[in-house]
Amino acid sequence: MPTLSDLGYKTWITWKDVISLCDKLVDSITESNFKPKHIVGLSRGGLVPATIIANQLNVREVYVHGYHSYDDQTNMRDLDNPHGVMYQDVVPDLMRNCEGREVLIVDDLCDEGITMLGMLRRLEKKFADGAVKVKCATLYCKQHSKFQPIYIGEEVGNDWLVFPWENS
Secondary structure, three states: OHHHHHOOOEEEEEEEHHHHHHHHHHHHHHHOOOOOOOEEEEEEOOHHHHHHHHHHHHOOEEEEEEEOOOOOOOOOOOOOOOOEEEOOHHHHHHHHHHHOOOOEEEEEEEEEHHHHHHHHHHHHHEEEEEEEEEEEEEEEEEEEOOOOOOEEEEEEEEOOOOOOOOOO
């Protein structure tokens, strides 16, 4: 069975694209007066933009949340785990360190929105009564995504995006 990447619908993202969209996100975050004290990079793709954004916003506390919703072999939704698989949970660390603060969740791509929305809902449940303000940022958001982060670098169609840190 062919995968999306076998069909030829690929868009190659450059380092220049990544830096430009990180700059755009930082400008939007700054203009909105949101001042995150913690940044959560959604592994793996969100780690690079999370680091770039953290450096630009001078945020020292960067966390990794490990979660995937695609099968590495086929690049398609993992049918055995349609809601994804969590392999590194950031919530316990955040619960110890960020009461009363602002948290920014960062990913490279919001495809269907499952990963980002799931993380947002988990944090909102754990921190009742708005004890932590959480917002989301992504370099790219697919037009069909069920979830739209507050900060979006660029909205895109259905092409398979290949980031410079990924294997082709």
